[in-house]
Amino acid sequence: MVNSAENLARLKDAYRRWDETKGTDTTMWTNLFSEKVRFRSLAAGRPGLEFTLQCESPADIERYFAGLAGDWGMIHYTTDSFAVDGDRIVMLGSTSWKHKKTGKVFDTPKVDLVTFRDGRVVEFFEFYDTDMIMHATKP
Numbered sequence: 001m002v003n004s005a006e007n008l009a010r011l012k013d014a015y016r017r018w019d020e021t022k023g024t025d026t027t028m029w030t031n032l033f034s035e036k037v038r039f040r041s042l043a044a045g046r047p048g049l050e051f052t053l054q055c056e057s058p059a060d061i062e063r064y065f066a067g068l069a070g071d072w073g074m075i076h077y078t079t080d081s082f083a084v085d086g087d088r089i090v091m092l093g094s095t096s097w098k099h100k101k102t103g104k105v106f107d108t109p110k111v112d113l114v115t116f117r118d119g120r121v122v123e124f125f126e127f128y129d130t131d132m133i134m135h136a137t138k139p
Helices: 004-020 060-070 130-137
Strands: 033-041 072-085 088-097 104-115 120-127
Touching: 004 072, 004 088, 033 060, 060 072, 072 104, 088 130, 104 130
Parallel strands: 033 120
Antiparallel strands: 072 088, 088 104, 104 120
């Protein structure tokens, strides 16, 4: 059985690698997610951000990351603090991305709610300023 400290260490490592690779490598995430996962994004598939539709499988997760990488380039992904309650972890931080078509940049606070089961992520819900992101997609 994986304990909370191990889950936190694995999650922190995934965020560190995500920032280091500026979103060009997603293996840290695909290796962390369970085969049956519920991944939600606050934008929830809004026009211009269709890739943010809810994910429930590895194929859905791959679709999400392909859409993200196709439209956006990461500037930074910063984690500031973590709160752990058993199998649940909350990450507080910020992130900044540049839209590849418009050239517009946004920087937003970021909150991720992550639930582990048996050492794998079974739920992931990301929160950010959707208005700021939508504005960056408009010419």
